[in-house]
Amino acid sequence: xxxxxxxxxxxxxxxxxxxxxxxxxxxxxxxxxxxxxxxxxxxxxxxxxxxxxxxxxxxxxxxxxxxxxxxxxxxxxxxxxxxxxxxxxxxxxxxxxxxxxxxxxxxxxxxxxxxxxxxxxxxxxxxxxxxxxxxxxxxxxxxxxxxxxxxxxxxxxxxxxxxxxxxxxxxxxxxxxxxxxxxxxxxxxxxxxxxxxxxxxxxxxxxxxxxxxxxxxxxxxxxxxxxxxxxxxxxxxxxxxxxxxxxxxxxxxxxxxxxxxxxxxxxxxxxxxxxxxxxxx
Numbered sequence: 209x210x211x212x213x214x215x216x217x218x219x220x221x222x223x224x225x226x227x228x229x230x231x232x233x234x235x236x237x238x239x240x241x242x243x244x245x246x247x248x249x250x251x252x253x254x255x256x257x258x259x260x261x262x263x264x265x266x267x268x269x270x271x272x273x274x275x276x277x278x279x280x281x282x283x284x285x286x287x288x289x290x291x292x293x294x295x296x297x298x299x300x301x302x303x304x305x306x307x308x309x310x311x312x313x314x315x316x317x318x319x320x321x322x323x324x325x326x327x328x329x330x331x332x333x334x335x336x337x338x339x340x341x342x343x344x345x346x347x348x349x350x351x352x353x354x355x356x357x358x359x360x361x362x363x364x365x366x367x368x369x370x371x372x373x374x375x376x377x378x379x380x381x382x383x384x385x386x387x388x389x390x391x392x393x394x395x396x397x398x399x400x401x402x403x404x405x406x407x408x409x410x411x412x413x414x415x416x417x418x419x420x421x422x423x424x425x426x427x428x429x430x431x432x433x434x435x436x437x438x439x440x441x442x443x444x445x446x447x448x449x450x451x452x453x454x455x456x457x458x459x460x461x462x463x464x465x466x467x468x469x470x471x472x473x474x475x476x477x478x479x480x481x482x483x484x485x486x487x488x489x
Contacts (some may be wrong), residue, residue, distance in 0.1 A: 244386075267399065315339065443458070
C-alpha cells in the first residue's frame, strides 16, 4: 500500500471512515507512522471533504488559548495582546459561561479556560462537540426505546461525572492531540451516524409527521452527509437536557435555511475573530 504514489494513496484514504483509519494504523508500524504521525491532518482533510463537508461547517473546532500568546504578541509590539488574554480569563466573565451553575446542563462539561479560548464562539463550539459525543453514547438506548437515566436537578452522580469526563477527553483529543484532525473527523462520523439513526427511528413512527430530512437507504449506507444539503428543519436551539434527545433528529447548529435562494447559510469560521474584536473594544 505504501508503495503507491502519495497523491493516489491520499485519494484512496479519502474514502475511508475515520474509524477505519485508526484500525488500519494498528496493523503495522509503517502504516501507523504514515497515518497517525506523518500525515494525519492531510488524511483527515481528505476524508472530511468527501464525507462530512456539511457537518464540518456546523461543528468547528474551538481555538486554543495558546493561540493568543501574550508574550509572543507583545514581542511583536501588539499592545492589545495582554489585555485580550486577561479579558478571556476574567473570572467574572467566566462565571457567566459556567454551565455548572445551571443545573439543567447535566450532559456537558465546560471547557478549561486555560486551554480553550473563552470567546462565545469557541465556548459554543466546545459545547456542540461535547453534545455530539454524548448524543452518540445514548443511541442504543434510544433505538431500544429505553428511558435515559434521570438525574435530579442540582445532583452530580459519580457515573455521570465519569461519563462527562470521558466525553470531554474525546473532544480534547480533537483539539490537542497530534492526530487532532482525525479525532475531529471521528466526532463528525459519530454524529452523522447518530443523525441517521435518529431520523430512521422517528420516520418509523407512523404517528410522527414532523418535517424531517429525506433519508433513503442509499443515503444511510453511503456514510456521507450529502443528504443534509437538502431542505430540512433548522437547529435553532441547543438541547439543554438529555430529555431533549428523545425527539432530537438532526442537530446541525450554526446554519440557517435561505428560502429564497434554496440553500443553507453557515456561520463563518471568522466569527471567532469577530468575538475577539468585540472583547478588544
